[in-house]
Amino acid sequence: MGSIGTVQELAGALGTPDVPAQYIARPHEDQQLAEAVVAPVPVIDLVSLSELGDGISDEAAKLRSAIESWGLFMVCNHGVDAVMDNMMAASREFFRQPLKEKQRYTNLNGGEQFQFEGYGNDRVSSPDQILDWTDRLYLKVEPEDERSIALWPAHPETFRDALHEFTKKCGGVKDDLLRAMAKLLQLDNDNYFVEHFGEKPLTDARCSYYPECPRPELVFGLKPHTDATVVTVLMVDDRVGGLQVLKDGVWWDVPIVPHTLLMIIGDQIEIMSNGLFKSPLHRVVTNTKKERLSVALDYYVDPERIIEPSAQLVNEKRPVLYTKVKVKDYFARSYNAFTQGKMVIDTVKI
Numbered sequence: 001m002g003s004i005g006t007v008q009e010l011a012g013a014l015g016t017p018d019v020p021a022q023y024i025a026r027p028h029e030d031q032q033l034a035e036a037v038v039a040p041v042p043v044i045d046l047v048s049l050s051e052l053g054d055g056i057s058d059e060a061a062k063l064r065s066a067i068e069s070w071g072l073f074m075v076c077n078h079g080v081d082a083v084m085d086n087m088m089a090a091s092r093e094f095f096r097q098p099l100k101e102k103q104r105y106t107n108l109n110g111g112e113q114f115q116f117e118g119y120g121n122d123r124v125s126s127p128d129q130i131l132d133w134t135d136r137l138y139l140k141v142e143p144e145d146e147r148s149i150a151l152w153p154a155h156p157e158t159f160r161d162a163l164h165e166f167t168k169k170c171g172g173v174k175d176d177l178l179r180a181m182a183k184l185l186q187l188d189n190d191n192y193f194v195e196h197f198g199e200k201p202l203t204d205a206r207c208s209y210y211p212e213c214p215r216p217e218l219v220f221g222l223k224p225h226t227d228a229t230v231v232t233v234l235m236v237d238d239r240v241g242g243l244q245v246l247k248d249g250v251w252w253d254v255p256i257v258p259h260t261l262l263m264i265i266g267d268q269i270e271i272m273s274n275g276l277f278k279s280p281l282h283r284v285v286t287n288t289k290k291e292r293l294s295v296a297l298d299y300y301v302d303p304e305r306i307i308e309p310s311a312q313l314v315n316e317k318r319p320v321l322y323t324k325v326k327v328k329d330y331f332a333r334s335y336n337a338f339t340q341g342k343m344v345i346d347t348v349k350i
């Protein structure tokens, strides 16, 4: 199966309030697609969090409670503000261009062969796959020497620098948070997670564009999933909501707090923490009125490495809960699972 065109085109062409059947979530997956309550997700102050002190600071306690209850949290005082604005503006400008301009960066090699990197949609591998109401620009940003610069938009002119700077700054934020998280688990080495990324960690950037949708009650911007990352750093649209997180069987709206970064716990840290940190199920809902954008940085351990629960987090009371897995294999499995609406983390649970 090949591509069926961008969602942006589709949204522009629709005169009647109808969407193609492939975008309609099946009724049993259609849990509470309507109104949700705003989740009281805490905002963590990165400067207070990183202050050295004995024991667990108030900010660290807040972080622990955020991770335990929501699996995601917002971060302020991160020093990324100007860079965030530039990145969001460049991304908005990219999607605003005519389709022909964007297609220069297509993820269909030679017009048909699907590749992860570039502009487009998910691979369609089966006729009953439910599609998401989103177009995406997906780029590998690290290792830096493996960037496919030809796929990095040349317009707007600010795009490449903005993405480079955004990656650099967010990388530091991610490391600070991972150190605080290692402390929370009382690991011997605060750099445990940072060091476990290995020699050639993989970082992807995903700029997502969700057009207005005439049938939000039937169509997801992005299907429910957990991230296969160690962690994901996400910049959401500061004008339009849509991200939701599942807690206690209920979908909650993730609030918008301008100039915060959202950090989502991923499957890889769930495995390494032996389940003490859990990756939350989240999804994006659509709306009839406004387009929405987000920019995500996905942080993965070096694909050639094997991850497993830290020996320090395994004991008689808490046996090992996940099998060892090569990151590359997990990555491949997770893509298949996502398109089929399944949970890849279940394949490594003991």
Ligand SMILES: O=C(O)CCC(=O)C(=O)O
Binding pocket: 206, 208, 222, 227, 234, 236, 242, 243, 282, 283, 284, 293, 294, 296
């Ligand atoms: O667009 C968003 O707010 C979230 C996107 C997301 O969850 C993802 O890309 O994994």
Ligand SMILES: [Fe+2]
Binding pocket: 225, 226, 227, 282
């Ligand atoms: Fe996600």
